[in-house]
Amino acid sequence: MAFTADDRTEITELISMHGHLCDSGELDRLDEVFTPDVVYDVSDFGQEPLLGVAACAAAGRALGELNPVAHHVTNVVLTEAADGRVHARSKGIGVNADGTAGSVTYEDTVIRTPHGWRIGHRKIHAHRTPLGGHV
Template identity: 35%
Template sequence: MSNQPVNPVDARAIEEVLNRVAYVLDAHEYDRLGEVFAPEISFDNPGRLTASGLDEVIAAFKAIATPAVSHHITNVVVDGVDDDTAECLSKALALRAGGAVTAAIYRDTVTRTDAGWRVSARRITPLG
């Protein structure tokens, strides 16, 4: 991570988009992923879902037989790369069908677009 400061307005908007990803996924409204992911999204959750490009990511989420019930994003750190790009580090807890809880580290790249901040890359490292 670059440790370049991000202005508070952008930092809040970036954190908001990370939270919105969780809400869209939890509602299983995958056709809304374009509201939070950039068209060039690269998504890497080893052993579960790896896809590139918005259409492929949407299709991959739709194909998950037992999606998580509830995602909780915590400990968000936002570092600027430049005025239109930031790197984010956060932790996530996911409640799965049947009651299992999983934890992970999210490493996101977010990009400023004409529509606002969007996640352009997400790499997930499962914990535990």
């Protein structure tokens, strides 16, 4: 099936929805963003990858007040893969309650499901130094 402009819009909105659901505390709705068996790779933060949408919701709840108060996503770039999946790369900005902020890159594999596009794999790369660490 051809990758259309409508697909681009749906996937961009899907990636954006993650922040809205997290910021509003609607973690039980993460199945609207991720496949049931999603791999959410947070190893760049020293943690094991989260396996499944329930584990993602539980991790968000466990962070409690340490969660950012705002998740913003921008600079979404979509590339169609040969198998019909889509590779999505985007920037994330997290704003904390104390006013500090952090930046990440999301590397997503997006899959067309009977319920629409869903993220099946997400790897988060934290940014800690300018110019990709090359000073």
